Amino acid sequence: MKLATKSIALLALIVLAFVGCRNKDTYPKPTREFYVNDFADTFLPAVESTIVDEGERLNNEVSEDGSISGVQIVFATFVVENELDIASYNLTDIYRQWEIGKDDMGMLVVYFYVGDESDSSSLKLVETRIEIGYAMEVYLSPIEAGNILDDTIWIDEDESIGTVHLLYELLSVVYMDVFEYDSFNYDMNVYQDYLDTYVEYGDYDTLWGWMIYVVLSPYASWWEKGILVVIGLVVFGLGGRTVKNIGGGGRSGGMGIRRRR
Amino acid sequence: MKKVALIVIGVIGFVVVFLGISLIAGYNKLVDVKVNVDFEYSEIDRRLQQRYDTLTQLATAVNGFQAHEQTVYNMITSARESYALAKAQGDLQGMADADGLMSVALADLLVLFEDNEPLQATEAYGDYMDAVWGIESALTEARRLYNEAVKEYNKFVTKFPGVLYATLFSYTSEIDFWEVSDGATLIPNIVFGGQE
Numbered sequence: 001m002k003l004a005t006k007s008i009a010l011l012a013l014i015v016l017a018f019v020g021c022r023n024k025d026t027y028p029k030p031t032r033e034f035y036v037n038d039f040a041d042t043f044l045p046a047v048e049s050t051i052v053d054e055g056e057r058l059n060n061e062v063s064e065d066g067s068i069s070g071v072q073i074v075f076a077t078f079v080v081e082n083e084l085d086i087a088s089y090n091l092t093d094i095y096r097q098w099e100i101g102k103d104d105m106g107m108l109v110v111y112f113y114v115g116d117e118s119d120s121s122s123l124k125l126v127e128t129r130i131e132i133g134y135a136m137e138v139y140l141s142p143i144e145a146g147n148i149l150d151d152t153i154w155i156d157e158d159e160s161i162g163t164v165h166l167l168y169e170l171l172s173v174v175y176m177d178v179f180e181y182d183s184f185n186y187d188m189n190v191y192q193d194y195l196d197t198y199v200e201y202g203d204y205d206t207l208w209g210w211m212i213y214v215v216l217s218p219y220a221s222w223w224e225k226g227i228l229v230v231i232g233l234v235v236f237g238l239g240g241r242t243v244k245n246i247g248g249g250g251r252s253g254g255m256g257i258r259r260r261r
Numbered sequence: 262m263k264k265v266a267l268i269v270i271g272v273i274g275f276v277v278v279f280l281g282i283s284l285i286a287g288y289n290k291l292v293d294v295k296v297n298v299d300f301e302y303s304e305i306d307r308r309l310q311q312r313y314d315t316l317t318q319l320a321t322a323v324n325g326f327q328a329h330e331q332t333v334y335n336m337i338t339s340a341r342e343s344y345a346l347a348k349a350q351g352d353l354q355g356m357a358d359a360d361g362l363m364s365v366a367l368a369d370l371l372v373l374f375e376d377n378e379p380l381q382a383t384e385a386y387g388d389y390m391d392a393v394w395g396i397e398s399a400l401t402e403a404r405r406l407y408n409e410a411v412k413e414y415n416k417f418v419t420k421f422p423g424v425l426y427a428t429l430f431s432y433t434s435e436i437d438f439w440e441v442s443d444g445a446t447l448i449p450n451i452v453f454g455g456q457e
Contacts (some may be wrong), residue, residue, distance in 0.1 A: 092406070142395025143391045145391075146391035147388075253304055253402055253406070254398050254399040254400075254401060254402025257394065
């Protein structure tokens with residue numbers, strides 16, 4: 001009897017597994033950082049860092065009545081051989097595959113570049129698009145999105161500044177219209193200074209030296225080894241950037257705007 | 262003897278469990294694909310309402326500069342009435358035809374815009390074009406997603422074993438696609454002051 005029960009359970013599991021097996025992904029999966037998917041490799045590390053930091057902060061924001069949370073703004077860049085190839089990218093499909101924003105409260109910003117993929121300096125930005133999640137349509141119309149593109153990435157000569165300017169303008173819409181902040185202030189001159197002084201990896205020489213010392217030296221104390229273990233867990237396993245950000249299950253329906261050069 | 266009885270019970274048990282799981286999974290899948298069709302249908306309906314509002318607003322913007330404008334306005338109104346009537350009658354093809362008629366009215370309206378230099382010079386012109394591009398892009402997606410949902414549904418209810426579930430649970434055998442005339446599904450190629 002025991003054998004019969006086990007067999008039935010096993011076969012039932014096999015049937016369920018077959019029923020549940022599906023894989024319909026067409027586009028690349030989002031990166032671990034989720035908020036920035038720089039497939040064209042054109043964003044500066046400082047810009048990526050800003051997008052991720054602001055993205056995580058926004059994702060944790062909750063409206064006063066608790067009804068709205070998990071808003072996500074995601075950036076992506078793609079390289080195409082020529083402008084006609086842009087038509088092969090369906091932003092609604094990408095948005096739905098990545099499931100941006102909880103309760104459809106999200107935006108997907110996509111840059112399309114033409115040029116040699118192996119040489120990022122040769123890439124030319126030819127089209128920028130914003131896809132707006134279903135629920136976000138109430139707060140951001142195509143007219144407003146178009147004006148934001150015109151005032152940021154489309155006029156700023158420096159793409160990095162333009163991108164962050166665009167991010168802040170979109171954040172401004174979300175914080176003020178969705179979360180009803182009185183104001184949302186930012187200063188692009190301050191950001192320019194930050195960009196100029198940004199050091200990607202910090203003082204790694206010293207850090208590496210200390211790590212080698214702790215690992216190899218017989219004089220390293222136990223508390224130093226403990227700190228190293230904690231850092232190892234944070235970097236490789238438990239917290240900080242290594243925690244994978246994921247989409248909130250959102251969908252969009254093609255509403256948005258584009259600008260072409 | 263006891264062993265044979267156990268095997269028979271096991272086989273019967275397996276068949277019952279298999280059929281039970283298949284029925285549950287099949288019914289759930291049937292509900293999923295039908296709900297998806299209904300959702301995408303409601304999206305087309307919502308987008309068409311949005312487009313009607315947008316076009317009415319645009320037609321008002323060109324009001325009075327040409328006699329031809331009244332014709333376009335009448336086309337929009339007529340398309341809207343045809344759509345409402347077809348919807349009330351549950352005539353999907355009639356609704357799609359009204360959708361196509363509205364696309365023709367939009368194309369005519371855009372021609373009026375292009376011919377109207379004073380209007381093009383206004384700041385609002387770019388906004389109008391953004392509104393049109395946004396709604397047409399969304400409507401194109403709504404049509405595509407509806408047809409994909411219908412395709413998924415039709416495939417399921419006509420293939421084995423979906424056909425059994427559809428018959429068993431009295432679901433419609435097939436649903437019509439949203440078919441509008443060629444060209445009506447294209448997003449207008451709108452020029453934004455030198456930039457497309």
